[in-house]
Amino acid sequence: AQSVTQPDIHITVSEGASLELRCNYSYGATPYLFWYVQSPGQGLQLLLKYFSGDTLVQGIKGFEAEFKRSQSSFNLRKPSVHWSDAAEYFCAVAAINTGNQFYFGTGTSLTVIP
């Protein structure tokens, strides 16, 4: 069955520090992977996606993610965090065989301290 695990419920980083948010997925075929960000009271905004090709994908707001098939991981990174990056981050895998539904992880809450 498809599933996504985000091991870190909450992460705190200092502004300007680097960031890595972990995501592990379980999916029987080629995965379509996504990272979304959600600010309080808001919907989800797409940061980046992986369908195929280059395993390092670039997204908006300076984020990138690397797909590692051998580790079933799709970790999100940012070299220098800004205070405005504080939000909830969700990793998701899309299941083509069931109407393209997204399976989301439980999210990682990011706090940025000055």
Next chain:
Amino acid sequence: ETGVTQSPTHLIKTRGQQVTLRCSSQSGHNTVSWYQQALGQGPQFIFQYYREEENGRGNFPPRFSGLQFPNYSSELNVNALELDDSALYLCASRNGGAAINTEAFFGQGTRLTVV
């Protein structure tokens, strides 16, 4: 800001009542999906509509039902509300039906509280 709008933004209902949530998809988008996001959880897929037909459903009981209209806007109906139905309900629209490589745009959600 996406072109997906949801109404109402907040709603309080009593257990056992029925509720209808609405979603206007982004212009040109023919596919609408609904998700339930309980507090502290990730969104859970309810169902998806493509050109007015349901083409995918998650693990939700039949009292969760939906519609998609010819203009591709959509409704989510929940009958016999239970306390556990309290959640943020998100609508996402995209253009593509079975094709996955099209971006889904999410609305800001409807916060439903069942008391």
